[in-house]
Amino acid sequence: MGILIFLFLFPVGIHAQVRAKPTMRVLSPNGGEKGIVGSSYPIKWRSTGVTGNVKIFLRGGPGKGRSFIITKNTKNDGTYVYKFPKDFGYKQYKIYIFALNGSASDRSDKAFTICAA
Numbered sequence: 186m187g188i189l190i191f192l193f194l195f196p197v198g199i200h201a202q203v204r205a206k207p208t209m210r211v212l213s214p215n216g217g218e219k220g221i222v223g224s225s226y227p228i229k230w231r232s233t234g235v236t237g238n239v240k241i242f243l244r245g246g247p248g249k250g251r252s253f254i255i256t257k258n259t260k261n262d263g264t265y266v267y268k269f270p271k272d273f274g275y276k277q278y279k280i281y282i283f284a285l286n287g288s289a290s291d292r293s294d295k296a297f298t299i300c301a302a
Contacts, residue, residue, distance in 0.1 A: 207234035209289040211280050216295025221302050223271045228255070228280055229264050230291065235284045241265055245278030245296070258285065269299050 212229040220226045228241060241255040255267050261284070277296035284290065 205234055207236075207284065207288040208232065209235055209239075209282055209284060209291045211282055211291045211293050214280060214297035215293045216297060218297040220269050220297065220299045222269050222273050222299060223302065225266050225268045227264055227266050228282075230282050231263060232261055232284070232289060235261055235286075235289050237261065237284060237286045240283045240285055241267075242281050243278045244281060244292075245274075245276045245299075250276075250278075255280075273299055 209230060209232040212231060213227070214220065230239075232239075238258050239261045240257055241259065243253040243255060244250050245253075256265060259265050277298050279293040279296055281292045282290060
């Protein structure tokens with residue numbers, strides 16, 4: 186009887202599998218950097234548990250500002266090289282990255298600046 190009670194209270198061989206929530210983190214630009222108009226700049230991020238591709242855009246200007254789509258669909262491989270257009274406004278921006286499946290997203294912690302050469 187004692188062994189049965191022990192097995193009831195402490196089942197052997199039963200393991201609960203806990204899945205971590207998918208996460209995404211913008212690494213750069215993440216605040217304070219300067220990008221030069223007409224030059225290429227690597228956008229970098231790290232994701233854990235995120236499957237599928239991502240969408241990346243810039244947001245900047247006063248208030249909520251304007252959004253500029255960088256890419257609607259790219260591999261979730263941690264790097265995307267973007268060339269700032271020559272006619273881009275010289276302002277402060279933040280990068281936003283979203284998993285296309287909606288599982289995770291992140292944005293730059295602080296603004297970075299796009300300026301003239």
